[in-house]
Amino acid sequence: METSQKASSLINENGIRMDGRRLDELRPTKIEVGILGNADGSAYIEQGKNKILAAVYGPREVHPRHLALPDRALLRCRYHMAPFSVEERKSPAPSRREMELSKVIREALEPSVFVEYYPRTSIDIFMEVLQADGGTRCASITVASLALADAGIPLRDLVAACASGKVEGHLVLDLDDAEDKKGEADVPLAFMPNFNAITLLQMDGMLSLEEFEQAVNLAIKGCKQMYELQKETLRMKYVAVKEEVAEE
Amino acid sequence: MTYSMVAANLKQKQIAQALSRGKRLDERGLTDYREIRIERGIVERAEGSARVHLGKTEVMVGVKIDKGEP
Numbered sequence: 001m002e003t004s005q006k007a008s009s010l011i012n013e014n015g016i017r018m019d020g021r022r023l024d025e026l027r028p029t030k031i032e033v034g035i036l037g038n039a040d041g042s043a044y045i046e047q048g049k050n051k052i053l054a055a056v057y058g059p060r061e062v063h064p065r066h067l068a069l070p071d072r073a074l075l076r077c078r079y080h081m082a083p084f085s086v087e088e089r090k091s092p093a094p095s096r097r098e099m100e101l102s103k104v105i106r107e108a109l110e111p112s113v114f115v116e117y118y119p120r121t122s123i124d125i126f127m128e129v130l131q132a133d134g135g136t137r138c139a140s141i142t143v144a145s146l147a148l149a150d151a152g153i154p155l156r157d158l159v160a161a162c163a164s165g166k167v168e169g170h171l172v173l174d175l176d177d178a179e180d181k182k183g184e185a186d187v188p189l190a191f192m193p194n195f196n197a198i199t200l201l202q203m204d205g206m207l208s209l210e211e212f213e214q215a216v217n218l219a220i221k222g223c224k225q226m227y228e229l230q231k232e233t234l235r236m237k238y239v240a241v242k243e244e245v246a247e248e
Numbered sequence: 249m250t251y252s253m254v255a256a257n258l259k260q261k262q263i264a265q266a267l268s269r270g271k272r273l274d275e276r277g278l279t280d281y282r283e284i285r286i287e288r289g290i291v292e293r294a295e296g297s298a299r300v301h302l303g304k305t306e307v308m309v310g311v312k313i314d315k316g317e318p
Contacts, residue, residue, distance in 0.1 A: 037304055049292065049293065051291065082310060083310065083312060084291055084293070084294035084297065084309075084310020084311065084312050085291070085293065085294075085310070086293065087293065088312075088314065089312035089314060130291055130308065130310075131291045131292070131293045131294075132293070133293075
């Protein structure tokens with residue numbers, strides 16, 4: 001009985017993907033907060049094979065000083081992929097893609113932070129991808145937002161991100177690397193559920209207008225699921241603190 | 249004296265007192281290691297990987313193998 005899929009097909013006749021997921025199913029995700037002792041806030045995510053660490057330092061003095069803004073905090077983001085995170089060793093020097101993603105992630109997180117509360121300071125966010133398998137910018141936004149919350153920085157809302165796209169004619173959620181590379185389109189999206197606001201929306205590939213609208217709605221659904229996971233992770237952190245305090 | 253100098257001075261005295269009892273600040277003996285934890289294969293994508301905890305220090309290493317010219 002032939003149970004394996006053809007080598008060339010990513011989605012089989014029953015609408016099941018290579019890793020056994022349905023078209024609208026997120027990869028198994030595990031998130032932790034507060035894992036780095038030196039950072040003001042930190043979080044770690046494993047989404048499928050993605051492994052990403054985020055650390056937040058701040059609000060703190062801006063160095064170099066001339067970059068300080070008089071009325072608000074300066075948000076600085078660094079998205080970096082470890083050389084061993086991808087199939088072919090990646091040079092540790094920042095690539096154009098990493099610089100673009102750093103900017104785009106900063107713009108996705110900025111609307112959520114009350115930067116006006118901390119003039120003349122900087123809030124530095126570092127995201128290190130330890131293993132990459134597609135959708136790292138979305139996972140990075142999700143984990144960076146949690147690290148900001150872990151640092152105690154006042155936020156309007158958490159930002160959750162998820163990518164949808166089109167693979168072999170089907171609309172799918174949370175593409176992994178193989179689906180991203182071979183698919184027809186990839187739509188990463190970041191969302192603040194309390195405001196019903198999209199803070200990141202990119203598209204790579206080709207989609208008709210209707211398909212694009214469907215992809216956006218699907219990605220928003222994925223974001224809402226990530227959001228519940230983020231809230232639960234934060235809640236667990238305070239349950240642990242409560243238990244510690246109760247023991248004393 | 250600035251705050252940091254006062255704190256550093258006090259810490260110095262604390263360390264000296266602990267040493268006179270043959271201990272370090274975290275109650276370790278003079279020749280005791282901090283807790284060591286080693287894990288292998290933490291990044292499946294890399295040909296080799298490991299993570300080592302030495303007390304609170306944590307180091308993660310990945311090894312990639314490829315043919316090519318140096």
